[in-house]
Amino acid sequence: MKKLQIFLLIFLAVVGLSAQQSIAHDNHAKSQSNSMGISLAFDAHGSLWRVVENNGLIFVSSSRDLGETFSPPVQVTLNIQKIAADGEARPKIAIGPEGNIYLTWTEALKKPFTGYIWFSRSIDGGKSFEKPMIAHTDRAEITHRFDALNVAKTGDAKGKVTVTWVDKRDLIAAKSAAKPYEGAAIYYAVSNNQGASFLPEQKLADSSCECCRIALTNKPDGSVVAMWRHVFEGSERDHMMAEIPTQPNQAPAPKRATFGRWKIDGCPHHGAALATGGEDKDWWGYHMAWFDGGNDEAGKDASLFYARMDGEAWVSSPPKKFGKHSNQAGHPALLSRGDNVWLVWREIENKNNKIVGMFSDDGGRSWGAPKELATSAGKTDYPILLAKDNQAYLGWNTEKDGLILKGLSF
Template sequence: MNNKLFLIFVMTLFSLQKSNSQTMSNSVIPITTATGTITTCPFITSDANGKVVMSFGKEIKGETAILCYAFFDEKLKIFGQPIEIPSSKGVELHGENAPKMLFKPNGEIIAVWGIDNPTPKKKYGGLIQYSQSFDEGKSWTPATQLVKDTAGIDQRYFDIDLLPNGEAAIIWLDNRSKTDLQGSSLYYAETRGKNGFQNEKSIGETTCQCCRTDLYIGKNGVIYTAYRDIINDEIRDMVLSYSSDNGKTFSEPKRISPDDWKINGCPHTGPTMTQNKEGLHFAWFTMGGGAGVFYANSADNGNTFSKRNSVSDNPSAKHPQITVVNDKDVVIVWDETAEIEGNYFNRIGLQRRAKNGEIVTTSFVSEDNVMATFPIIKTLNDSEVLVAWSQGSKEEKVCYKIVRLEKEPKSNTTKL
C-alpha cells in the first residue's frame, strides 16, 4: 500500500472510530436488558479511587427487591456487570426515597435504603436500614436499622455525604417531632469508624413529610442541609440550614425563595444543591407564584439568596438534580410531561448554566414517547456529564446517557 492510500485508510478509520464514539456517547443505554427484570431508583457516586459507581434497585417478578451496584468503565463508557448486596433484600423502590451508597476513604462501603413499615399510626411509614462492607464488597454486614429508638416508627427521605474527616453523614425525616405542629423532624447522624451511624439528633422541625432532603458537604467543610419546610403551618417552601462546627450545631433555616406555596399536602419532590467557586446553587419545584422548576444561588454561604428564575416553566416539571463541571458551570436535570401529536410522555430535561447562573443551553436528553422519570446526574470530566433515570411503564429500566457539553458558552445566553 502506498503512502497516499495508507493515509486515506488511516483517516477513514479515525473518522469511523470518532463517529462510533459519538454515537455511543449520545445513545441511551439500559443498565440491563434482561427481560422480566425491573430496575429503578438510580444513584451515582464515586469509590475511594474516584471510579464512578451507580446503585439501583432490582426486582424480578415473584422475588424480593434487592439493591445492586455497578462500576463505570471509562474506556468503554458503559457500566459493568451489576453486583447484588444480599443484606438489602426487601428494599423499598421509591424514586423520591431512593437507596444510596457511599465509599469511605478507608475502603469501607456503606449502602443505605428504606423498607416499608406500615403501622396503625403511620399507614405509609418506613424505616431506614444500612449495611457495611469492609472487604471491597465481597461480604456485607446484616441489615442494621438506623434508628434504635422504639418510638421511631417512620424514617424516610434521607441523604448521605462524605465528611472531611472521612466519616459518613446522614440526614432523614423522622416521626419523632418535638412540637405539636404538623410535619416531621429532620435528624442528623455520623459514622464512627466501623460502628456505623451514631449519636443521632434532631436538627430541624416542621419539615414537609414526603419530600426528599439534600445533604451537601461544602468545600470549606460546612455541612449544608436543604429541605421543604412547613412555614406558619400552611406554606411549604425550601429552606437551607448549615453547620460550621462539624455538625455540633445547625443554623436556623432560611428560605431559599419566598414562593409562599400554600398547600395542605406533600408534593413528593425535594430540593437539590451544589457549589462552585461563585457560591451555592439550588434548584427545586414549587407551585407558589408559578409552577415548575426554579433556580437560585447564594454567594455568601446561604445568608442571602438571588431572586429565583425559571429552569422550566412546564407546570409538570419536577425532581431536579444539580451538579458542577470544572468548579464553574452548573448543570441541572429534571423530568416533565410532554406531548407529541396527542401522545403524552415524560422526558428528561438538561440545562447548562454559566458559573454565575446565566443560562447557556437547554435541551432534552431522553427519547420521545417514553416514560422517563427521576433523573440523576454526575460529572465525568470537564466536558461530559452522566445522566441516569428510570424509564418505562410496564417494565421499568434504569437507563443512562453520556452528555457532552460545549467547551464555551454561546454568546446568546439568557441572563438572570
C-alpha cells in the same frame, strides 16, 4: 375545605402526580419488582456503581464501560423487606475517599407512613457488604423515612458519613402532650469511623414537609449542608437550609432559602436540588433548584426555579424560572465544578418522557438555552447528574431503554 380539595386535584393533575400520591404519603414506600428508583456513583478509578431494589432486596453492581455492561449483582440485604424505591425515595450509594462503598435505604414498616433507615458498607471494593444495621437508635414504629446519604471527601471532615431523614417522633410527642406541631422533623446521624458505627441521632429542625427528598452537599471544609421543603406558618411549603453541626452541643441554625409562599395542605412529593458554589478558596455558597406550585387554583403560577444562595449572609439571588410547566417539568438535578454548572430536569411531551438541560459557565449568573438531552417512552426515573474527572454525565433509568448514561458537552 371543598375549595382546597378542588385545588389539590387540579394541581396534582398539572404536575403529573396522583391525588393518592400526594395525600397518602405511604405510596412511595412500596417495593416493586421493576423499581425505577436507583442511585449511581463513580469511584476514583472511573467505575460506575449502581444500587437497585428488586423484589424486596438490595443489590449493587458496577460497570467499567460507562454503563454498557454491569458486573453480577452483589446482594446486600439478608431478608426481604418492603423497600422504598421509587420517586422521592430510593436506595442511596456513595463512595468514600478511602474507596469504601456506603449504602442507605428505607424499609417501610407495617403501620402506615412508618419506616427504618438502614445502612451497609463494603470495605473490600464491593465484593461483599457488611451486615446491614439501622442508622438510628430510635426503634419506635414511627416515620423514619426519605433518607439521604453524604460522605465528605475534603477538609477536616474527610471520610465522615452523614445520614439524614424525615422523622415524626416530635409530632407524636406533641400530640401526646396536646400541643400543636406542623409537619415532621429532619434528623441526622454521623459516623466518624467510616461507617463502622453511628453516633446517636440529633435533630436538625422541626416542621419539615413529610414526603420530600432531602438535598445534601458539602462546603470545602467537608461540613454538610441540607436543604428540605419546610412547613412555614400558614402552611407555606417553601425550603429551609442548615449546616449540620460539627461540634458537640452546637445548635443548628436553619435559615429560610425560598420565598414563593406556596400554600398547600399536603405534601408535593417534590424535593429540591442543591450543589456547592465554587471550590476551595473560591467557594461562595450554593446553587439551588426547586419546584413551587404557586397559589392559583389553575396551577398556572407553578414553575421550577433556580437561584444562588450566599453561604455567609444567606441571601439568595432573584429566582430564575425554567422548564415548560405545560410539559410537567419537574424533579431537577444540579452539578457544579468551579464555574461550570449543569441543571437538568424531566418533562413529558406527547406521552414521551424527556430530560432537558441547561449549562452555565459563569457560576449560574447566566444560562444557555435549554436543550433536549434524552427521550424515552414508558416508565422512567428522575435524572441523576454525576462527574468523572472533568466530565459531567447524565444518568437516567428507563423501562424501555434501560440505563441511559450520557456525557454532557454543552
